[in-house]
Amino acid sequence: MKKNVFKKITAIVLTLAMTLSLAACASSGTSGGTEQKKLKVGVIQTIENGAFDAMRDGFIQELRDQGYSEEQMEIVVKNAQGDASAMNTIAQEMSDGTYDLVATVATPATQAFVNMKSETPQVFIAVSDPVKAGIVTTMENPDYNATGTSNPIPVAKIIDLSKTMTPVIKTFGIIYNTSEVNSVSTVNKAKEYMTAQGYEIVEAVVTNSSEVKQAIDGLLSQVDAVFIPNDSVIQNAMPTVAEAAKAAKKPVYGSSAVMVNSGALATVAIGDAAIGATSADMAIEILKGKTPAEIPAVAVEATDTVINQTTSDAIGIQISAELSQSATIVE
Known part of the structure; x- marks a missing residue:
């Protein structure tokens, strides 16, 4: 009698175990495998502007194009809207180990996440001078635990373009925010090259976008042309800069195609979406098993001349036939 009861109990236990095992297999989608973990990638953006948006979108699109669908990868985008405190909070949240990788757009966001010393691998997008910014040693x-792409501003090419388009320039003005290391680095390179070319230089410094109007008005009264470095504060206020320069009939040479789209006369620039895609390819290598230390950071060369036709007409600058054929002309 006891043996029969024991056999029945054993049979019930075995049946239950087999049922649970089959249910687990069914939920995994395979006959004996386990469900593939959904990847989680964070993107931190310093501020919203055309250049940074294009970089972010290029990064995300490349991941999708390379097969990382929404079912396979969750991408969380957070924008600090230019607030340093908010950016540090975002960086801290994304450094908690719940993300498989974090991408950072531009220098301030990249520095914020590097300073967290997180074990989460990081890929940065378009940092003009990663070494001086303290993001990599070499x-x-x-x-x-970070690698990515650099977008060194081609100062010499931009100034040489100004010689071609506006050869009468003798004095250059530069307006920038000293708290952005990327901006300061570019300004120093620009001043060195301008001085070697015989230009006089006048500087105007701002701490936020509300100071730009007064600073640019004062600067334009002293110079023949203005150079804008890769500065998020000035870039955010480019319509203000461009309108003041048009009224003064003086050219502004920017550091990105977005600045030209916003009214600067011209630049030699890097494709923003393309540099985002290059960073995404590096991220994919990490997601497949490499560490950031195994992937050298790369500088993406600027090759695209971009000219604003509307601005050119407004300040009376004639675009040569040669530039019309080789450059990208925007309205």
Whole structure:
């Protein structure tokens, strides 16, 4: 009698175990495998502007194009809207180990996440001088668990373009925010090259976008042309800069195609979406098993001349036939 009861109990236990096992297999979608973990990638953006938006979108689109669908990868985008405190909070949230990788757009966001010293791998997008910004010790051997793309501003090419388009320039004005290391680095390179070319230089410094109007008005009264570095504060106020320069009939040479779209006369620039896509390819290598230290950071060369036809007409600058054929002309 006891043996029969024991056999029945054993049979029930075995049946239950098999049922649970089959249910687990069914939920995994395979006969004996486990469900693939959904990846989670964070994107931190310093501020919303055309250049940074294009970089972010290029990064995300490349991930999708390379097969990382919404079912396979969740992408969380957070924008600090230019607020340093908010950016640090976002960086802290994304450094908690719940993300498989974090991408950072431009220098301030990249510095914020590197400073977290997170174990989460990081890929940065368009940092003009990663070494001076303290993001990597060398481009060839990235450390701090971060690698990515650099967009060094082609100062010499931009100034040489100004010689072609506006050869009468003798004095250059530069307006920038000293708290952005990327901006300061570019300004120093610009001043060095301008001085070597015989230009006089006048500087105007701002701390926020509300100071730009007064600063640019004062600067335009002293110079023949203005150079704008890769500065998020000035870029955010480019319509103000462009309108003041048009009224003064003086050219503004920017550091990105977005600045030209916003009214600057011209630049030599890097494709923003393309540099985002390049960073995404590096991110994919990390997601497949490499560490950031195994992937050298790369500088993406600027090759695209961009000219604003409306601005050119407004300040009386004639675009040569040669430039019309080789440059991208925007309205």
